[in-house]
Amino acid sequence: MSWSLDVAPFFSWPVLALVAAPAVILAALLLLSGTRGAALRVVAIAALLLALINPVVLREERDPLKSVVALVVDGSQSQSIGERKAQAAAAEAQLKESLARFPQFEVRTVETTPTASPDSDATTALFGALSTALKDVSPARVGGAIFVTDGEVHDIPADAQSLGFDAPVHALVTGRPDEFDRRIEITNAPRFGLVDQDQQLSYRVLEDGKGTGAPVDVRVFLNGDLVTRQRAEIGGTGTVTFQLPRAGKNILELSVAQDPKEITVVNNRAIAVVDGIRENLRVLLVSGEPHAGERTWRNLLKSDAAVDLVHFTILRPPEKQDGTPIDELSLIAFPTRELFVEKIDDFDLIIFDRYQRRGVLPTLYFDYMAQYVEKGGAILIASGPEYAGNDSVATTPLASILPAMPTGQVDETPFRPEISELGRKHPVTRDLPGSETEPPQWSQWFRSIDVGTPRGETVMTGPDGKPLLVLNRAGEGRVALLLSDQGWLWSRGFEGGGPHVALFRRLAHWLMKEPELEEEALDAEARGSDLVITRQTVGDDPGPATVITPSGSAVQLPLKQTVPGRWEGVLKTKELGLFQAANGDLRALANVGPVNPREFREAVSTTEKLRPVAEASRGSVRRLAGAEGDITVPRIVPVNGRADADGRDWIGLKTTDETVLRGVDRTPLFAGFLGLALLLLALSATWWREGR
Structure with a gap:
């Protein structure tokens, strides 16, 4: 009163x-x-x-009003190291029991959780949580704050004035004073790189605490495969030279040998995400007998900025004699030896468009082409009636790699191309525009070539369910066989046309091994804080995926079919770092949050980071446990005004004069x-x- x-x-x-x-x-x-x-x-x-x-x-x-005291408990990933989580739980329980004895204090407990944000690297944001907890409290009513943390806090204010209140801040640090940790850091890495070109990455190995200081082994993995081993000096800079094997995302992982005394091995790995850029794909197009759709492939490939096209058209077979002067037969000579012997390996794809043997290419050159495919090359046969004749390329050494052999019959029954059951799962033909209906709303074709039983995958069918588009692998290379020359009807818009651009472009890129068109593939990507696992297969249910989290635990993730041939699973996660996914023989890597997050860059617990702001607020920083692991929680003592709030075995919290x-x-x-x-x-x- x-x-x-x-x-x-x-x-x-x-x-x-x-x-x-x-x-x-x-x-x-x-x-x-x-x-x-x-x-x-x-x-x-x-x-x-x-x-x-x-x-x-x-x-x-x-x-009289109560003083508001914030008890902030660190729940970040680094708190899972060793006994820290148990120490924090025991300290939290004792602090709540002690604070409950003082009716003048209102306690607000804040238990932070790991932050999996792709945009922020401040993964242990305790002061942000403190500000949120006290946002509806006047500064005069704040009695202080107690942090239970390992000391690795990433949003520490520059000074005590930035806290927004005048009250003591105390920190009780988990962990032990004799901790030791070894970690590896990537100091310089390219963001982009040309495929199959040398790239360089720099790293260093560091030790926190008392270590041996002896050189250690570093293993380098590229997309999950071991590529090299190195010996690294502690504190020195090492360099790794590597080549990107594919376009798109590539994950380079560096792993340093573990020490038995380390508190964690999570930071014994560091990753770099490098986007591979492929130089323009080189395609050799050889057109045989002139026909109505002769320029279809040329126009399509020329419109693709990622393709360098070399095109030759054989307008006149050598045996034809009509008196035309030799110097008027062609603008340039057909450099057969240069293209098919000396520089054949420079091409990513060779296309024969209605080509037949006319003596232009010696038989030996077809043998070179078969070897070219076996070693990783690609050939597309866009056939016409000549494929069924005596001069067919099927009668050359190419027969050893072709997915189907002709019967000698040409079927000229009108038909509408359809996608086979396998083709509905295959990335080349799945979801082609117009394929939603049965049959697809595409224009008719009027000719197809009969073949025997295919050795590869029939993804499109013609009249009476006969093979129309057959894909196959030969050795390390790929072969595609299109058994009709009527695709130009789609490009001309006949009867509404069809998806010739989508089909032919996907077909060409599948032959050139673009990763997104693989029939059997596993992919992992981060969408915010979620990890999305995608499994592409032309088979049946692939079963669950096994996900290894950054902390080392294994999770079985069920996959559900989203469209034919595509299965997907979403893992809700609060962890940051590199996740590994596996399904059968396939593996995939994905990073959630910032690459190499600060949470594990420095894992050793410390009292030094929080000391400046704590002492400036008349608070204190002390460890909960000694070298033997025994926990000591200080007593709580109410203090008035700006009195000292720190003693040998006690911590003070400010009482307020505010009333209601x-x-x-x-x-x-x-x-x-x-x-x-x-x-x-x-x-x-x-x-x-x-x-x-």
């Missing part, structure tokens, strides 16, 4: 000033004139003025009988004095 004096005038202050001015002048004249009873008259005038001003006595009923108003009693001094009595007394005293 508190008392105070206030006024509640009956009139506005300007009106009271007009009344008070002559009254004050009259009182002054009475006092100066020495008139008998002047003092009593002045008192009566003053009493009248006070009555108009109406002084009020206020009696306030107030309840419950009620107010107002008592006017000149109201009722009291005011009337005072005025009557003043007037009576004046009359009495005059009557003497």
Whole structure:
């Protein structure tokens, strides 16, 4: 309860000033004139003025407010190291029990969780959590903050003034004072690189705590495959030279040998994500007999900026004799030896468009082409009636790699190309525009080549379900066989046309081994804090994927079919770092959050990072456990104002003087009988004095 004096005038202050001015002048004249009873008259005038001003006595009923204390418990990934989580839980329980003994404290407990954010590297943001917990509390009511953490905090303010309150901050640090850790850091890595070209990466191995300082082994993995081993000096800089095997995302992983005394091996790995850029794909297109769709392949490949095209058209077979001068037969000679012997390995794809043997290419050259495919090259046969004839390329050494052999029959029955059951799962033909209906709304073709039983994958069919597009692997290379020359009808828009651009482009890129068109593939990618596993297969249910988290635990992730041939699973995760996924013989890597997050760059617990801000706020930093692991939680002591809040075995928390108003009693001094009595007394005293 508190008392105070206030006024509640009956009139506005300007009106009271007009009344008070002559009254004050009259009182002054009475006092100066020495008139008998002047003092009593002045008192009566003053009493009248006070009555108009109406002084009020206020009696306030107030309840004291509690000081708000924030207990912030670090739940970041580094707290899972060793005994830290158990130490934090034990300290939290004891602190809550101690604080419960003080009714003047209101405790707000904040348990932070790991932050898996691709945009932020501040993974242990305890001061952000503190600010959120106290955002509705006035600074005067804050009694202080207690952090239970390993000391590796990433959002420490520059000074105590930035806290927004004047109260002590204490830190109780988990872990042990004799911790040792070895880690590897990538100091310089390219973001992009040309496929099959030398790239360089720099790294260093560091030790925190008391280590041996001896050289250690470093293993280098590229997309999960071991590529080299090195010997590295502690604190020195090492260099790795590597080549990207494919376009798109490539993950380079460096792993340093483990020491038995280390507190964690999570930071014994570091990764770099390098995007592979392929130089323009080189395609050799050889057109045989001129036909209506001769320029279809040329126009398609020329429109692709990623393709360098070399095109030769054989307009006139050597045996044709019509008297045309030799120097007018072609603009340039067909460099057969240069293309098919000397530089054949420079091409990513060779296309024969309605080509037949006419003596232009020696038989030996076809044998070179078969070897070229076996060693990793690619050939597409876009066939016409000549494929069924005696001069077919199927009668050359190419027969050893072709996915289907001709029967010698040409079927000229009109038909609409359809996607086979296998083709609905295959990335080359899956989801082609117009394939949603049965049959697809594509224009008719009018010719197909009959073949025997295919050795590869039939992804499109022609009349009576016969093979139309067959894909196959031969050794390390790939072969595709298109058993019709009618694709140009789609490009011309006949009967509405068809998806010739999508089909032919996918076909060419599958032959050139683009990763996104693989029939059997496993992919992992981060979408925010989620890990998405995608399995492409032309088979049946591939079963669950096994995911290895950055902390080393294994999770079985079920996969659900989203479209034919494509299975997907989503793993909700709060961890940051490199995840490994496996399904059958396939592996995939993906990084969630920042590459090499700060959370594990420095894993050794420390009291030094929080000490400046804690001491500036009159708080303290101390370890919970000694070298033997025994836990000691300091006592809680309430302190006033800016008193010291740190002792040998105790920590202080500030109590507040803030109160909350419950009620107010107002008592006017000149109201009722009291005011009337005072005025009557003043007037009576004046009359009495005059009557003497």
